[in-house]
Amino acid sequence: MKSALEVLREFFVMGLTAFGGPTAHVAFFRDRFVGVKKWLSDSDFADLLALCQFLPGPASSQLGLCIGWRRAGLPGALAAWTAFTLPSALALTIFAVILLNFGGEGIDGSAGWLRGLQIAVVAVIAKAVVSMWSTLCPDKSRQLMALVAAGVILSTGPAWMQIVVIVVGALIGFFFLKIPEKKSVPEKGGETTEVRTGSKTAGAVCLGLFGVLLVGLIVASNIQTGQPLGAFSAMYRSGALVFGGGHVVLPLLSEEVVNPGWVSREEFLAGYGAAQAVPGPLFTFSSFLGAMIEGPGGPWLMSLIALIGIFLPAWLLVLGVMPFWTEVVKKPGLRRALAGTNAAVVGILGAALYDPVWTGAIESGTDVVFLIGVAAALLVLKLPSWLVVILAGVCAELVS
Secondary structure, three states, X not given: OHHHHHHHHHXXXXXXXXXXXXXXXXXXXXXXXXXXOOOOOHHHHHHHHHHHHHOOOOHHHHHHHHHHHHHHHHHHHHHHHHHHHHHHHHHHHHHHHHHHHHHOOOXXXXXXXXXXXXXXXXXXXXXXXXXXXXXXOOXXXXXXXXXXXXXXXXXXXXXXXXXXXXXXXXHHHHHHOOOOOOOOOOOOOOOOOOOOOOOHHHHHHHHHHHHXXXXXXXXXXXXXXXXXXXXXXXXXXHHHHOOOOHHHHXXXXXXXXXXXXXXXXXXXXHHHHHHHXXXXXXXXXXXXXXXXXXXXXXXXXXXXXXXHHHHHHXXXXXXXXXXXXXXXXXXXXXXXXXXXXXXXXXXXXXXXXXXXXXXXXXXXXXXXXHHHHHHHHHHOOOOOHHHHHHHHHHHHHHHX
């Protein structure tokens, strides 16, 4: 229990201070838990990161789960997730409650502060796309895959097409991509402790439950379309089927909650903008969406249901795959498939940057000028995303 409390304390600090999105979170985790606390070695950390990048879901939150599990078992995993997630989930739920009370049936899509948040989101996601393009599409083959993926998504409507694109990307990667072999590096840091992976039986149960819930919730939501089942099913599907985490979940969530009319596009983009201004995992955006969806128990209960729904697949997949991971991570075919998946993810996010993000935020030449200013703050002044989002909202309100 002492170790679990230690995990809780460390990750609560991360939940309050870890701004910058999944990539920054990984860097924070490495500095703290490999460099300072020495809970893991560099190679252990790299193996866990590879696992989380391979699985669908929020990579940084899954990495936190793994670190907590390795340190203190299941109580440690629960402590890590709770402490890292709670601050931003609470803040975004409060933001949703304020919007609901401020705007009655909704919010004014022309409000200056809201326009600022929406435009800031364009710049933040564009920066993420450029960064992911340079990292995950280093050669012409993967660049072409990303462009084709974006074209397919933009020319077709259904959300399930994203899953098709990801599967095709994985198959192309497995059979055709050539990935340089990773060179071994000297081991650094880490305590000499027995590696905790869990039993294969428990892992198989978790994977089975993941699949049963995925299929069962789809069937159940088609039979019973009311709340809270509809929201829980939508969030579970999004958490289970999105590769790349973070910004990549945007198009899936938009399809799930905006298209049915549960949340307006203006509310959706306002909440996503607010999610850039708080620390912790971007998937806590689901708590905002849950609070905005009308359902039994009010916004607080709906927020909790949505939050659990989107993170539950991450729990089941991590605990399910971890016992088997050390045996499969060395297989070169897996690395090629992962590279193809990542290229497809870049294309999906690029498509989302145009629709719904750009089309929902940029309406005039003035908006373009404002966007250039926001981009300059991000890329030239190198201000953190959370600060840029806040400043964009304030400035837009002042000049409106």
